[in-house]
Amino acid sequence: MAVPDFILTLRESIGTAPLWLSGVTAVVERGDDLLMVRRSDTGEWTPVTGIIDPGEHPADAAVREVLEEADLHVVPVRLAALGVTEGIVYGNGDQASYLDHTFLMRWQSGDPSPADGENTEARWFPRGDLPPMTADMRARVDAALSGDPSAQFVVAGEVRRGEHPA
Template sequence: MSTPEFVLSLREKIGTERLWLSGVTAVVVRGDDLLLVRRADTGAWTPVTGIIDPGEHPADAAARETLEEAGVVAVASRLAAVGVTDEIVYGNGDRAQYIDHTFVMSYRAGDPHPADGENTEARWFALDSLPPLGDEMRRRIDAALSDESAARFGTAAD
């Protein structure tokens, strides 16, 4: 599912005005491998990302999005970072900004595949041979792979 129903309902009321949304990034680790998906909209490789549904716990949202987008069962083991994205303007003019919760996720089961149409590929990458990544996604992955016990706090520009 690309756009949650609650967002579509809000859009009917506010049009393309900026929405402040809660999101997750699921950095799924299996040994020395990292799960990445290739986004259908931009072609970029990223960890699994998604929007938290109203009333949903962020860690549950990360697990749900991982299963929905990549067909992989994973559980959150640590909150690695909390940050704020720059404003995003989508092709249809909709504007949004996200508070992102980046989780380290432990792999449990499943073979990655593009499960819901939001991605064109889903696969494991060795940590020492990741594809090119945007700066913001690299920061999220670095926070997740760190040995820090506390979450990092910052904005996309940090």
């Protein structure tokens, strides 16, 4: 996975110590289909995900990540969920947790392809026939597709509606 330059600079100072980062998940819809990508690092199918650059608006980051990873032009529809990931330890020992902003996005143009090497596949799936994914990713997709105009709280792979997770 491509690591943003600002994280590489931080890692020079802090080594593999835990980082608290902001990220996005882009659940892209085109009619009754949803975009899924197969990650090159884990082989799992997920919506497009990525890290927000310093000073970047989360919705802009979601648009950028979809273009970079799947070669699609999209527009944000709404913030669907806000969640915190469990701690992750990468193969090189780097540690991170993410404040995830899940957006429902609408396809504008383009044909999906794994554009930047972070994914091995990018394609549309019917909503009723999505590939297997982790409980956390499924909760993000469910929040995006819920139709609820307010953002949901995603905690440990579970969408909590109308209540703060604490």
